Amino acid sequence: METNLFQKLEQYYDEMVSIRRYLHQHPELSFKEFETAKYIENYYRELGVSVKGNVGGNGVVARIKGAKPGLTVALRADFDALPIQDEKDVPYKSTVPGVMHACGHDGHTATLLVLGKVLHELKDELEGEYVLIHQHAEEYAPGGAISMIEDGCLEGVDVIFGTHLWSSEPLGTIQYRVGPVMAAADRFEITIQGQGGHGAQPHRTRDAIVTASQLVVHLQQIVARRVNPIESGVVTVGSFVAENAFNVIADKAKLAGTVRTFNEAVRDQIEEEIETILKGVCLANKSEYVYDYNRGYPAVVNHEKETEYLVELAKQIPEVLTVEETEPHMGGEDFAYYLQHVRGTFFFTGAKPDGVETAFPHHHPRFDFNEKAMLIAAKTLGSAAIHAHQEEKVEVSN
16 A cells, blocks of 8 residues: 555656646735635546535645545645745746745645545545645634634544645654644734933933833843743744934834743743733833733644654655654744644654755745655655554554
8 A cells, every 4th residue: 555655656746846836836825825725626626536615714625535444534734825025046936926935835735735636546445534634824823724623624533644844954854743843923012102202302201212122121031030941932022113203202112022932831921921021111111001912823732642653654754864853943833723633743844955055944035945855745644644544453452
């Protein structure tokens, strides 16, 4: 079975590349992926695969039933792009101004589409059911996962697997981690309201820039001095806006930033600590404030058994040269929601382009990845899916 799976994936590799490049040329932003969703749905319909569109928004879910009873295994790929101008000099450069696939979601989609095609062709030999989740809006909270789950995409699912093509790691690398592997990603916005005035008369004002600057400095104490050093956390102020003429003292300043954590207790603590510091700084400067804290995706927490199972299978993929444990990543991923409902694991597939020492990072205008990584990802996901039934039987017999 595995030999047939691998051979068919290799046979359709050129199609996988073609799909990826088409999607790369026609990217769509989160929650606006209407044509991409149609493309995915039509692909399955032409194969004769049962498929449903408009799942939780622009999501698409295909289902393939094997001829024999078994588990229901879900595989997930995201398909939204980013508001970034594509600066690569390649034939498949984005044709949409200011929008590009700068995170590999085009590759995720091509991987799962072709894997779905192969699973459909092998269905008479397969056990159980395969749920292929094509998710919209991963890049922008609240994301597409939570609405797709609410709309039933995990109905009957026993286990789920997902991967992210990772351009910073060499081709042939599979990275895994038991437990938290990606962080909870939150956003905060703060408006400081002081009292503006003439730059030559500061004693008659309450300078919002000075107050906000003090706040930025004090916020650095949260992780450095208030969070248990055994735990991880990030508080980053990414935006500071107070536009005025050169001789005007600002009456208002706006800050925006992100918080990254793995532990829910630390997440709660940082949200509270920000406001505690904010109150104190504004009290000292006789200013008012508005504070909004928006919780984004929770941490991605991999299940132990499924991760260890994935590791053993990955070692058997011919093109996989290295299987290694990764450090936790502070980036966010709404795959977290799936793992809150069913057991499973999320891993990274090395995709560094050929001939480069350091690849352009994800979300960079010149981001690209090694397309051969898609074949490795498809083989790893496919192998995990078809062997999940055998793993369950071993556990039951024991």
